Amino acid sequence: MTEIVLQTTNLSKRFGGIEAVKNLSLEIHSGEIFGFLGPNGAGKTTSINMICGLMAPDSGEVLIHGKSIRGDGGITRRVGVCPQEIILWERLTCFEQLEFIGEMYGLPAKEARRRSDLLLAEMNLEEKRNAQARTLSGGLQRRMNLIMALVHDPEIVILDEPEAGLDPQSRVRVRQFIQSLARRKTVILTTHNMDEADRVADRIAIIDHGELLRMGTPSELKRTIGEGDVVEIRLAGDASQRESALAAAKALIPQADARLDEDLLTVRMLDAVGHLPDLMERIRDSGARAADMRIRENTLEDVFLQLTGRRLRE
Amino acid sequence: MNAFRIARKTLMEYLREPQLFLFILSGPPLLVLLWYVIFLPAKDRLGDYLRIQVVNRDSGAEGAALVDMLRAIEFEGKPALDVKVIGAEDQGMISLREAKAGLMLIIPSGFTRALEDARAGIDGEPPAEIEYAGDTASFNYVFAKGYIDPYIRGYIQVQSGLGPPVYGKYKFLPGTGTSADFDAAIPGLLVFSLLFLIISSASSLVQEEMHRTLTRFRLARVSGFDLVAGVGLAQMVLAVMEVTIGFLTAVLLGYGRGTDLLQPMRILLLFGVSVLFAVPVVGLGMITAAFSRNDGDAASLGSILLVPMVFLSGILFPMPAVPLFAIGTRAVGLYDLIPSTLASEAIRKAVTLGDASALVYPVAGLLLETIIIVWIGAALFQKRKLRT
Incomplete structure (x- = not known):
């Protein structure tokens, strides 16, 4: 078992009448990529802000290597944070701001300069070394935002929605970069993008309305909602015909998990391909018609849907 | 650091x-x-601050001579006063209200006669009174009145035959x-x-x-x-x-x-x-x-x-x-x-x-x-x- 680097115990935070985070308890291990998955407003950023010391919790505690971060600036300097919004000094060049923030974290000037050049190279930003941040494109600014969190070589890196607003090219580059950090550093990332979480994270905590709903590896989480594949059928027909189609699907395969979301019938079952002809026939008999159909594997979206009854993007 | x-x-x-x-x-x-x-x-002409309008009711020569004397006063080699003779008192009052002048000097009609009587040792009647009209709360009025008063007194003293006037001399603060x-x-x-x-x-x-x-x-x-x-x-x-x-x-x-x-x-x-x-x-x-x-x-x-x-x-x-x-x-x-x-x-x-x-x-x-x-x-x- 790897060492626990970061631990939260019953972390809670209220904003007026809204409980943004409720009794969040986590253990994050050294060298893992840990994902916070949840829709916008789920409490991910509030949790992150408490973990990195930007916000004081109403109750609970954050421990890094078993030591509380409360009042200990030295410990939180071992954390690097890439905030969700782009935070750069517009009129400083890429190199200047890396060097400056490195020095603010206590790096000697020479080391700050060395680390700045290294990170610019790693993120393919050498050509923009002497460009002021305000002249960079949105994608390049996001890349800069990311490496600003790393200049002081922190042990724990927190990335809040690192792929938000990225163009495809930058998204690939950032994802590769995050994966390159694995094992060297402990990475905590928040996202509402299930694909990002699935591909990048070793373990995921699903959070909604400030509550931790489930935690585990992506495959563990997907297994919790059942084995097998998912058949998605978009139905044509009126509401009663669609309800009849749902009932027919449930009658055909009682052990399957069947749901109707407006005109989308979702059936999770073992041997989906084998059952498909019968299922289509039953739907036809119910008076509805399949306008579109696909078979796919379970996703984290399904896990979230089962846990909350809502989709991540709703 | x-x-x-x-x-x-x-x-x-x-x-x-x-x-x-x-x-x-x-x-x-x-x-x-x-x-x-x-x-x-102000650096060139103190007169821009010391604007004086004069109503000369005197029919003799002394009223006009007094005006000439005022015009001749200098400060640091330049005229100290901006003296303008006007015809009517009403006109001067308007200028005072509009702050176009700091002071209106009214020379009485018997000014020359009074000076001549004084020189002759006659106790003339009625006495000639010079009027200084203006807004007593105005800095410009106070400044102008304070500045010209000794000159006018000095002029009267000389023209009355009472000997040379005593003028003040301006002295600046050290440094x-x-x-x-x-x-x-x-x-x-x-x-x-x-x-x-x-x-x-x-x-x-x-x-x-x-x-x-x-x-x-x-x-x-x-x-x-x-x-x-x-x-x-x-x-x-x-x-x-x-x-x-x-x-x-x-x-x-x-x-x-x-x-x-x-x-x-x-x-x-x-x-x-x-x-x-x-x-x-x-x-x-x-x-x-x-x-x-x-x-x-x-x-x-x-x-x-x-x-x-x-x-x-x-x-x-x-x-x-x-x-x-x-x-x-x-x-x-x-x-x-x-x-x-x-x-x-x-x-x-x-x-x-x-x-x-x-x-x-x-x-x-x-x-x-x-x-x-x-x-x-x-x-x-x-x-x-x-x-x-």
Whole structure:
């Protein structure tokens, strides 16, 4: 078992009448990529802000290597944070701001300069070394935002929605970069993008309305909602015909998990391909018609849907 | 050390925004230039302030001779009075109400006869009365009346055959020489221009919040003191540049010409006091920033602090002494609690006396106020903007 680097115990935070985070308890291990998955407003950023010391919790505690971060600036300097919004000094060049923030974290000037050049190279930003941040494109600014969190070589890196607003090219580059950090550093990332979480994270905590709903590896989480594949059928027909189609699907395969979301019938079952002809026939008999159909594997979206009854993007 | 790095970063940001940078630096020279334009006439002609309208009811020669005498009065080689003879009293009254004249002199109809009677030793009747009409609350009236009265008395004395008149001779304060209003205003103007650093330093700190870069400082656990000291240092560099440019502009426009105002010691003291004064000004900027969320807030709240600093400090016009208590022989007044009052006093003493020992009280007071203001500013900023 790897060492626990970061631990939260019953972390809670209220904003007026809204409980943004409720009794969040986590253990994050050294060298893992840990994902916070949840829709916008789920409490991910509030949790992150408490973990990195930007916000004081109403109750609970954050421990890094078993030591509380409360009042200990030295410990939180071992954390690097890439905030969700782009935070750069517009009129400083890429190199200047890396060097400056490195020095603010206590790096000697020479080391700050060395680390700045290294990170610019790693993120393919050498050509923009002497460009002021305000002249960079949105994608390049996001890349800069990311490496600003790393200049002081922190042990724990927190990335809040690192792929938000990225163009495809930058998204690939950032994802590769995050994966390159694995094992060297402990990475905590928040996202509402299930694909990002699935591909990048070793373990995921699903959070909604400030509550931790489930935690585990992506495959563990997907297994919790059942084995097998998912058949998605978009139905044509009126509401009663669609309800009849749902009932027919449930009658055909009682052990399957069947749901109707407006005109989308979702059936999770073992041997989906084998059952498909019968299922289509039953739907036809119910008076509805399949306008579109696909078979796919379970996703984290399904896990979230089962846990909350809502989709991540709703 | 972080403070120096933050100062360097802040100055770099200013330099990369040339329009803003030039705008900040152009404040003092523009103020000096403005003041020069306002006082340019005063340097050449006192008459622009001593505007006198005369209604001459005298049918003899003495009334006209009195007017000629007034017109001939000179100050520093130039006519001292702007004398205009008008036909009707009503016309003069309108001019007085419109402040186009400071005083209306009415020479009575029997003026020549009265003087002739006096010369002949006759106790003539009725007595001739010269009238000085005007707004007794007006500075221009009081100044004009005080200035011309001895001349008129002297003229009457001579023309009455009572012997030569006794005139007053103007003597200047030691060290002021023949300094004009422009020279006298420059130290106060430099203090005045530095006060705008309240807004620029507040704005500089607020920008860190507006662009969310304050979050980076918070994440790096940069202390409020370092941040505030860094921005403060950058503002002090700006202050030195502002004072230098403002002072050079003043010198180019004639400040201290022909006087000892440009002695190195006086200039050194002027700069020293200016730089010291910049510190509490930046402290007030911190207080402003602590309560501001954007540039607009900083400008509005900064102005609220700036206005009393200007108007209650005696920079623009003298304030009445409101003694509160005494330290030794020195009475401490209500307005001494405002740093610009002490800065203004120190800077005036610096340029008029050129003696560092004369600055002990205002500089000591300024130092004390600086410590208090900066401490309050840093604490408020830390509490309101940097605390988790």
